[in-house]
Amino acid sequence: MTTAPFTSSSSRYTIRLVLSWLSLATAASAGEQPGGPSPTVHAYPALGIGAERKVEVAWNRFYDHAGLSDILARLHAAFPDLTKLYSIGKSTEGRNLWCIEVTARRVGKPDRKPGMYVDGNIHGNEVQAGEVVAYAAWYLCHQYGRLDRVTALVDDYVFYLVPMVNPDGRDFWLATSTGAMSGRTGSVPIDNDRDGVADEDDCDDLDGDGTVTMMRIKDPQGRYKEHPDYPQYLMVRARPDEPGEYTLLGWEGIDNDGDGRVNEDGRGGYDLNRNWAWDWQPAYVQYGAMDYPFSQPETRAVARFVLAHPNIAAAQCYHNAGGMILRGPGREGGEMKGSDNRLLQMIADRGEKILPYYRSMICWQDLYTTWGDEDSWLYGMRGALAYTCEMWTSRNLYKTDHHPSDEQEAEFIRDVLLGDGVVAWHEYEHPTYGRIEIGGTRKEWGRLPPSFLLEEELHRNMAFALYHASMMPLLRIADIAVEPLADRLFRIWVTIENRGPMPTRTGQDIDHHISPPDLVSIRGADLKVLSSGLVTDRFFKRVRAAESRPQRLELDTIDGMDATRVQFIVEGGGPFTVTVDSAKGGLLHKDSALP
Amino acid sequence: MKLAPCRTWRWPVLFVVFLIAAVPANAVDYYSHATMAEHLAWLAENEPNLVHVRELAMSREKRKVWVVEVGAGAEADRNTRPALLVVAGIEGNDLVGPVTTLSWIEGLVKKYHESSATVDLLNATTIYAVPCLNPDATEQFFAEPRIERCVNGAPNDEDHDGLLDEDGYEDLNGDGLITMMRVEDKEGQYIADPNEPRLLLQADPLKGEIPVWRLLPEGIDNDGDKRWNEDGPGGVNFNRNFPFGYGYFAPDAGIHQVSEDETRALADLVVARPNIGIVLTYGAADNLRKTPKSGPPAGRSKPMEAVSEKDIAYYEALGKVYCTKLGLSKELEGVSKPGTFSDWMYFDRGLLSLAVRPWDAAFAVESSKPRKADEGNNPHDVNSPDARKKPAKDKDKRGQDEREQLKWFDEHAPDAFVAWQVIEHADFPGRRVEVGGWRPFARTNPPPAILDEVAEKHGEFLTDLVGRLPRLQVAKIECRLLADSIYEIEILVTNTGFLPTVLAHGEMSQEVLPTRLTLELDPQCFLAGERITRLPAISGSGGTAKARYTVRATGIDLIRFEVTSALAGRMQGTIELLKEGEK
Secondary structure, three states, rough: OOOOOOOOOOOOHHHHHHHHHHHHHOOOOOOOOOOOOOOOHOOOOOOOOOOOOOOOOOOOOOHHHHHHHHHHHHHHOOOOOOOOOOOOOOOOOOEEEEEEOOOOOOOHHHHOOOOOEEEEEOOOOOOOOHHHHHHHHHHHHHHHOOOHHHHHHHOOOOEEEEEEOHHHHHHHHHHHHOOOOOOOOOOOOOOOOOOOOOOEEEOOOOOOOOOOOOEEOOOOOOOEEOOOOOOOOOOOOOOOOOOOEEEEEEEEOOOOOOOOOOOEOOOOOHHHOOOOOOOOOOOOOOOOOOOOOOOOHHHHHEEEHOOOOOOOEEEEEEEEOOOOEEEEEOOOOOOOOHHHHHHHHHHHHHHHHOOOEEEEEHHHHOOEEEOHHHHHHHHHHHEEEEEEEEEHHHHOOOOOOOOOOOHHHHHHHHOOOOOOOOOEEEEEEOOEEEEEEEEEOOOOOOOOOOOOHHHHHHHHHHHHHHHHHHHOOEEEEEEEEEEEOOOOOOEEEEEEEEOOOOOOOOHHHHOOOOOOOOEEEOOOOOEEEEEEEEEEEOOOEEEEEEOOOOOOEOOOOOOOEEEEEEEEEEOOOOEEEEEEOOOOOOOEEEEEEEE | OOOOOOOOOOOHHHHHHHHHOOOOOOOOOOOOOHHHHHHHHHHHHHHOOEEEEEEEEEEEOOEEEEEEEEEEOOOOHHHHEEEEEOOOOOOOOOHHHHHHHHHHHHHHHHHHOOOOHHHHHHOEEEEEEEEEOOOOHHHHOOOOOOOOOOOOOOOOOOOOOOOOOOEEOOOOOOOOEOOOOEOOOOOOOOEEEEEEEEEEEEEEEEEOOOEEEEEOOOOOOOOOOOOOOOOOOOOOOHHHOOOOOOOOOOOOOOOOOOOOHHHHHHHHHHHHHEEEEEEEEEOEEEEOOOOOOOOOOOOOOOOOOEEEEEOOHHHHHHHHHHHHHHHHOOOOOOEEOOOOOHHHHHHHHHHHHHHHEOHHHHHHHHHHHHOOOOOOOOOOOOOHHHOOOOOOOOOOOOHHHHHHHHHHHHOHHHHHHEEEEEEEEOOOOOEEEEEEEEEOOOOOOOOOHHHHHHHHHHHHHHHHOOOOOOOEEEEEEEEEEEEEOEEEEEEEEEEEEOOOOOHHHHOOOOOOOEEEEOOOOOHHHHHEEEOEEOOOOOOOOEEEEEEEHHHHHHHHOOEEEEEEEEOEEEEEEEOOOOOOOOO
């Protein structure tokens, strides 16, 4: 309603004016209400992502397998020319491992573009890893055609995005009352306490508050006290010369199987990220490795997929937590070629800037030894440049280089989260321990960002992944130079440029013949190849000739930010086609003709 | 891990009648896949209470891979008894292993109806056998032409040129065999052995030897890359496809560990059968003819490299038994290969795992030598006279082993070496090319004439092995009334087998569950001791372990208990609670 003067003398307006005065008079106490069309009509973008979204998703929360799958389905339905959606296998409990393949389907040959493989959530409790992969798919689809850098990425490369490698663990962690570390494992029952029965004594939500926290008991010989400033849930160790008040009893639970131990054999009990076929070691050396590499349906499904896509040149595996960009080797003495390590380090250094408070690290050296983990297999056995990214660090709470203290974290919970995330100590009658107290932080605290920092984590980690992708080889047959030598005899020089920093075959790839050699071939209706070779010096025209099969020249690699030249001596005339066939660099053709 | 569901196997009635009539007697020749199927069908139909045949996997070329279970009684019982696993045909050139395995089982089953000792054996232990894991490879023995191939048919780019399986073998001299060819070539590396011109030696420039021959497999250069037959059909050698010591990127190791359906099925089988206490694998690896080297036990976080010092004595002892039964007086070479099934079963799963080739040319030569009786020659004894003899220096020993083997074959199976035959070869115009060499499969499988004898001796060893499994017995139950209804109970358990209830590495690797003694009594009744007691490892040949309890058992006459050992079987017992005044 407005009281601005009307300039029109139409009777309609006069009536309206009268009516509005009437309503003013009669509705003195009602008040005005906002309302109108959908908020997106009135929405304007902040930088980062457009305001108009074909697929509306709230990225400040977590979704279970069904929820995230639905997002993928809506994405694919909204962007059929940019996506393919399929299952690469099923989990132990039969959930689909979805892969959303993002590339411009009408540009180039989708199956022959350099590929980047990104997955997440192989540990079921590391849930934000699922969101970051789905966010990447969502972002690429929405920004295609809007931002040149995104358009180029989606035109030149193909992204294989698998958000949830362990959906069983994910759903268990999200939907069941559980502690922060449970749900990491897969679903297969494992006899952790070696008593002949599996999974018979897990944690229990004794007080039915929907989460599993900690138990403590008042004990004059206990070595713990309540923190004086945060007595509700924070404990501190008593000094060596002072008495304490409590003994900590561990996670909430009872002795379900009557064997005198509490919570000693919970759900599952293995680690899908130690089940990979590079530097695999049995369980007594590497906890959780299971009986042999790729024994589990989840790891086997991913391995089969990667093996079936020899164009995968780069990879990223998402986890939580710690704020780390990890590269191999997983164990001391593990394989890592110098040239590959230099490239990985360079990319990770940039990653530290895209992801403040994250650190670039070498797994065995800066973290701990892992045997049989995923990124080690992706590099070691497939020659792909791969990282494991541990999302979220408490350094981000106060934007510091160091971790905040327990007290500082408690302050954050109190002042920024207004207490969300803790369960205050409260009494409970335990069948074995008697009167105890239950309390502590909820499962969402510690390894997951709070809602308002979650979207930042997703975007920045995705940006690092896209930066990594932009390093992949980008080939072009730049030039075909024909020089007549005699009648119907020619020397042809083909220049192949690689405008990406990554070579078509990494050092690991070349050393172990992982992918086939890059092939340069030439064909024509009236063309016979007499000799071919690699130009080793283009100024002095030095050529290393191939010993046999000159029509298909084998190259070790086409280096990054470099041009490779090859020479063909041919006999004939007329048109011809040059083909470059590189597993990870792509399939290119260029036509030309002999004079 | 769950096994694939069992598939009971029924042949049409008429065929069954035919098979019952055609009882396979002694094995006289090697088994094709179809012949093995017949033998297994006969066993399944005629001994349904003793022999259980199941499909373990399907090969790439759609041949069934079987697992045979031998033992009396219900499946649940069989799967808790101490068990032996035999695996044969895991390497494609092992044809004798499948024959050995099946004829042993056929013999056992026959003896079950004749001998009480065998009845006891098959009632108390279980035998699992995979008589041929890689039928796609072994079937090449019956192929035209015959090719000695250790690998299955999985396509593989062995020469790393981007093409798959593009250059295989050809039978150039039309003899139905793929042997070798030697080509006169200045770039070659070989000379004819001056002591035996059929054989070749590597030319030694220090001895002034100028190479004459280039040695290649029989065939043409199909893909024109100046290499011959370097990328033929296949494949994966299943006995290189397991995790321990796996040869990354080796051409026959598979794209990753346990990559093939057949190897995966075998791995899942042993995971699902934790009662397997001894494994014997026939193939190139060998830890019976010579005791393998040992080393310190594994650390918790350190991969192992040699058999634990604490377990090596069992390998040595069984090696002695093997050599005695097979008539070997001299220690032959042990063989170690990367990624074998046998190594995985010990180093990663902590079980006693034996490996040997049932027969090879070296064995033939050695067993044909006259035995030196009464010298106490123990091939495993470092101080035995043979071991102390030093080899004469300065004598050219090159090729001696091969010459001895050829001599043996000349006497016993002269067709084992195909005489060199000149041919015209399009790839080598104007040059002398000869086709010939060792007959495929001849050096790893005995001539059919002695196959029975080899199988029989190995059968004796296998029977001995089964008898060495650990076996638990309850030795003594003592029950003393202290007062009121309070009793002091002591149960003594003994291992009457040869092997301990768990090897040192079985304990270290935690792959073998500890032996448990469980009393069927309410936990409240225990004043001392617990309802479930874990017993330590119990050594064989009468080793013991005991558990003691003090219980208050009001109104109860007896307490049932069960002893469960992963490898030594399961048994039940009863403690009778005597009342006051009773004896």
